Amino acid sequence: MAITLKPLYPNPIKQAKERRLELGRYLRLDGGRFLIAASLLLSLMSLVSLGQTGRLATQGFNIAQLDAKREALMRERGMLQHRISRSQSLEQVERRATELGLRPMLPDQARYVTLGAQAAEPPPLTAAGVAP
Secondary structure, three states, X not given: OOOOOOOOOOOHHHHXXXXXXXXXXXXXXXXXXXXXXXXXXXXXXXXXXXXXXXXXXXXXXHHHHHHHHHHHHHHHHHHHHHHHHHHOOHHHHHHHHHHOOOOOOOHXXXXXXXXXXXXXXOOOOOXXXXXX
16 A cells, blocks of 8 residues: 655645745746847847837938928029019019000099098997997
C-alpha cells in the first residue's frame, strides 16, 4: 500500500506565497533576457524616430507647396494691380468713353436744380416707428 505525503487539500495561502516567490525569478533579467529587453527598447525608439522623421518630411513638403502657391498668388496679385492701374489711367478712361459713344458735356447742356431754403418736414411716425 502506498502512502502519500502530500495533503489531499493543500493550503491555498501557502501556494500563493510560493508562486509569489517564484514570480521574482521570472522577472529577473539575466544576460539573454537583458539583451532581448534592450533590443526591444532600441527597436521601439527607432520606430518612434522613423515616424517623427516621416512626419517632418511630409510637413516640409507641405510647406514647400504652400510657399510655391503663395508666390504664384503674389505674382497674380501684382498682375491684377497692374491691370487695375492701367485701366484707371485717364487716357484709358477717355478712350473707353469714346468707344462707348460718350462725349464731353457742353456748357449749355448743364442743368442745375435749386431747392427751396426750407425743407419739408418728415411725416409723423406711429408707435411702431413706421410712417402711416
